[in-house]
Amino acid sequence: MDHNDMTMTTPAATTGMMTMTMTSGSSMPSSTSGMDMGMDMSGSSILMSSAEMAMVFFQSVTTPLYSSAWTPQGQGSYAGTCVFLIVLGLLHRILIALRSIIFDSNPVLHRHGKTISSSDSDSYPGSRSDLELMGGQLRTQWNSHPFKVATETFRALLEVVIGGIGYLLMLAVMTMNVGYFLSVLGGIFLGTFVAGRFGTGDSHH
Template sequence: MASSMPMPMVFTTSHHTPLYGNGWTPATGGGYAGTCIFLVFLAIALRLVFAVKAVCEQRWAIAARRRRFVLVQGRTTEAGRIDQDPDAKTGALITVNGVEENVKVVQARDAFAPFRLSIDVPRAIMTTIIAAIAYLLMLAIMTMNVGYFLSVLLGVFLGELAVGRYARNDENFH
């Protein structure tokens, strides 16, 4: 029968608490400090990924609003209006595609955006990374080691201090 350490039900200050498995059990004070520093950086990384995701979401929303246009039949193009204006000396209007398109930009409604591979795959990857890091931090806290717990809190504090202004509050933010 394999020997296993029972999970403590109270906080402990042991410097020999395993993290993520028996293979990661600090044997020295320096090893314990290194483990705590790792947890600080892991918590900072979680805040960074939250911020990156929020910035990406904002950019994707802006791009989606800019993409919305409808063709307008019978509408005079800006180039046509310039040609007909006797006071206009010269005028040229070229779009990204190299031609003036007869379109009208409209505001996006508050409906859900359609599936876009270029947006939904990175969003899913970032959400998966967030979940993985959050679960690893949760497992560290569940060891009930005070040093690990405080390290995670310090990392959350430093990460929030550094990039908290970029992350938006939503139901996944903790």
């Protein structure tokens, strides 16, 4: 009796184990498909966020400038920020003109030899005579511009200030705020209008 019960329950238990195994096996693909769907959704959200970050101009009076602490809170503070950018652009062009007045107005810098071209018919660019003329010009320029620590320090500091202001103006434009962009252009216009005649030979922006 007991032996028969054992033989009868053993196939049932085996069938139950097989059912559990098949059930667990069938649930694995569903969980895997769920993970795939989650990954697809996260990938699509990344694509959507990158599409939303497209560089387009916009109008806003609460756009931060240079830091989160500098965030206009209304029309008045936004107008003050725009005035600051106009003054910054004006200062940038004035400093460029100042550099031209101090350093580029030296006639030695614009002296070009009138006898550098050879009248020989066999002369060509890169020939020995051209190299000798270039070497002579370099020696003349070097001797006429002696190195002075004070002068070169002032020149380097002026270039750093001009470059720093230029990068600040660039960062303001990169906010894509229409008001900031127009303010930078207005400052450049005013600076060129006031002091542009002193830096006509300058190509920096």
